[in-house]
Amino acid sequence: MHSMQLNGRLVNFEAGQTLLEVARANEVPIPTLCHHPGLESHGGCRLCVVEVTRAEWDGWWRMVSACEFPAADDLIVATESERLSRTRRNVVDLLLARCPETPFTVALGRDFGLAKSSLAPRAEPDDCILCGLCVRVCAAVGAHAIAGADRGVHKQVGPPYAPPSFERPPGLAPAGDCIGCLCCAEICPTGHIRYENNAQGREIWGRSFRVVECASCGAPLGTPEQLDHFAARSGLSRDYFERCDACSKLDTARAFDQQVMGEGTS
Amino acid sequence: MLIESVAALRARQAELSELWAGLERRVLVCAGTGCVAGGALEVHAALTQATEESALDVSLELSSCADRDGPGGTLLVESGCHGFCELGPLVHILPDDILYTRVRPKDAAAIVEKTLGAGEVIDRLLYKDPVSKEPRQGHGEMGFYAHQKRVVLARCGEVSPASLDSYLATGGFCALATALDTLTPEEVLREVEQSGLRGRGGGGFSTGRKWRSALRAREARPDSRLHVICNGDEGDPGAFMDRSIMEGDPFAVLEGMALGAFALGSTRGYIYVRHEYPLAVRRLERAIAVLRDAGLLGERILGCDFSFDLELTRGGGAFVCGESSALMRSIEGKPGEPRAKYTHSTDRGLFDEPTVLNNVETWALVPYIVDHGAAHFAAIGTERSPGTKAFSLVGKVNNTGLVEVPMGTTLRRIIFEIGGGIQKGRAFKAVQTGGPSGGCLPAEKLDLPVDFDTLTAAGSMMGSGGMIVMDERTCMVDVAKYFIDFLMGESCGKCVPCREGLGQLSSLLAQVTRGEGSESLLSKVESLAETMELASLCALGRSAPNPVLSTLAYFRDEYLQHIEKQRCPAGVCKALVTYRITEACTGCEACRKACPVGAITGEKKVLHVIDDALCTRCGACEAVCAFDAVLVE
Amino acid sequence: MSEAKRLFVTPGRCIGCRGCEIACAFAHPVRRPGGHRPSDQPGKSRIRTFPMSAERHVPVVCLQCEEAACQAVCPTGALQRNEASGAIEVLTERCVRCMMCVVACPFGNVHDEPAMREIVKCDLCGGDPACAKFCPTAALEYAVRPTRNPPPKPLHSVAGGTRGQMAGAVSTTGPSVR
Ligand SMILES: Cc1cc2nc3c(=O)[nH]c(=O)nc-3n(C[C@H](O)[C@H](O)[C@H](O)COP(=O)(O)O)c2cc1C
Ligand code: SF4
Ligand code: SF4
Ligand code: SF4
């Protein structure tokens, strides 16, 4: 068993855990933004910063992102300090200046005592805080359809060469690899990624998708691209993915019933 | 030509050194990027033709010197950068030490006839001292060269970078030969450790320690491979040390990497070169091919039990790709974004395997260290920063170019003796070191002996060795804004403090240049700077506030003048200056004609007047006025 | 087989009262997205009883397959077996609601719950299944009992096969599941 010091308390941890995981296991709160337990750490928002030091570091310390920093024996970690509050507040202030109108950042600002940003608001703000969750979820699903394009303040997420909006300038390629699964829109904390489910099917990233219906009841299942992708990715047969959960359940009931009947008659 | 054994290599080295020593003369036409742009290749062609037409014994390759009438004669080659790019194309003639500057193809006949034929010096092609205007014959008479100590640049400008023969003739591959037949890998590693070599790419991290930890990491994971990488990204604006080495002495970089691979048991190396460096890419690719043919790269090098090969990757051109974790991602074919380095890349670097990444200059120093011994190297420079350092000296100095000095040389010596002082006799104001995220040091710091630690302590850094000199007409707020804007464009955009912080710093500094804001603006700047330094993901963001913090530390008053008095003392910030014509005006009309917006009125021989409402502060009038009558205030 | 308790379903005893469904719904109250405190509103039941005829009813609940399709497709590792209860549980904080598991389960036992923005499935109530406690006829039992019917291996049994063969796999495995 490994142990380290967390806010003055000795805590145990398992090899491979991050500071964030250890803190959460010990009910020590650390604010996070770009972290998602199911996805690879990103380290982009820097809200989860904490201070680490070691006895032998002789007073030297460093600020690290808890979502990435591996827990280690005899580490001394502080999750709260004057300096950390200042830093986190500045980070939130910067995000609020980036997205001054976005409900999510406004609420975040309020949590950190900022009614509005003390900095210059972005000229033509959109709702994206560049947390990178959408890009990572898309990669996790295996589609790799979106990525960050450009650098610095000009960075944007979206399918290659496309801005994240329906009003795609003419001439830009549609989102090639997108399977229309909506995971990106689902995970986006600010609602920046727009999509639409309508009678024709589904639209996201400027691309339209048909929606496949359950072979027995007609309930919408997903896009054909999505189901093909699921099948290809899982190695399961495509017809694993043709019925909705309710109809599969009914099928299961029927199969059970058949068997019981069979046993009863024999 | 395949060299089959260490003994064969040694024999070849001896033979070539003898040829080299027997040369009567060497004519070196600089074929660095700067001189090539100025027409150096045409100069070389013209010289070749002129020598062919003459009766002189001139060869274009070292090996063909022997075919002629016995050894001796003249070797005419294109060389790497001589460092004094400003005056190119350069032709250097040795051993006479005659340096011809701004040579044009039409000068070739005269050079061949007079200098090579009759031993005369052509005065009009010589360098003129900026102060005394006296001609200077060669390096020995020029402060620019006389105060340098060339170790890593020793061959740049002395040999043909394309010629393995010249490399071998000048001691090349002696170190690898020694390593292969007399040293163990551990001994090579210990040599590097004991030399005290620190990485030349920016951080000044101990190279020996880096190698040792990678080796330990690999021993702990016996199934893993160890990779060696050369960082030739060099994204700093105005820096060209690494480029000059890659272009001028590519074999040294490759030999250094082979030595590292030998010490570390690596079989695979990568060189990452910025794609804006096509000449460096070509020279390195060629050098790699030549070494493969010679059996100095590939399977069983020199017939020994050591195999090592190299791959060249072209960088995507983003500044941040020079950062180690971004660079490794980029080699892996992923987006060049940095990752938190909470696990060292010596442990998990390229492909998650132990990796040693070093800078071009660092690698190129390794053969020198193995060859001359750790003690010899450690005796150069200062105790904690041994060796020499190459700098690219640019800005408002008389002599700009590539210089190499022992660590511990003072800024004053570099700027005033090597650099020849400030242009147009103006006053020195500051020197910016360390690349875009370095700091600006004022005149009080001129006597600072330059090494890794002194520069950091003074609020700047060594970086990769950029040095930009500024004179009294430079506005430090404007300078800070320039670098912040550069970094803003180069931030990868992954983390909030760097991406958003640089944008905000830029707009805050813009306010200062417009004379807006108050002292509280400066505390906002300082608070943001602290957050960026502490919380940014990679070193780009963490060091990005340096240009502001160092100028605030040394030139705070200049900021305050902007904010409180709406004055730009250097007369740079357009919103804060006015252009006025003084009594010195002779009414020559030059400024009136030069003004693009027609803001100047005046008759011939009558004092001219600038209409401030129309004036766009473009500075055209000031530039053309021969009587210094245009005043900027 | 192990001594672990399992959930046994005996369709012949089911009278179709749907008490199990109500028990399940109340055992898994609605959680509002973002909020962590459960409400007292009943959630979606993970078990369902289907009438086959006037007197025959079949309860269907997750079989906690040995080689589970849902677990195999999950890209984020959000489906993990709780070794103590034997249930495959959804670690909601890891789930990205990609729906792969929902459509991949050949038995229809993984559900999306749009109101809660969560994926839900039977978790054996952490080792004390409410449905079994409420079942008046012991059609659902949580017990240790030797069985000839080990949990199904849908991936294994139909490797490369189709869902048609799948139905066969179900019937040979039988309704008694852990
Ligand atoms: C933003 C950024 C840019 C960098 N660019 C370069 C570069 O162009 N060349 C270089 O050698 N090192 C560069 N570095 C430093 C490298 O990350 C790394 O420390 C260095 O290459 C290690 O080699 P060394 O130990 O030989 O110095 C950069 C670092 C940062 C943070
Ligand atoms: S909807 Fe498209 S872009 Fe979004 S996660 Fe799914 S595949 Fe990726
Ligand atoms: S679109 Fe949403 S999820 Fe994607 S980076 Fe922007 S804020 Fe994050
Ligand atoms: S500090 Fe800047 S360059 Fe480095 S990861 Fe953050 S945004 Fe990218």
Ligand code: SF4
């Ligand atoms: S919906 Fe959630 S639990 Fe199901 S496969 Fe996707 S991530 Fe895994």
Ligand code: FES
């Ligand atoms: S949560 Fe750790 S950096 Fe965003």
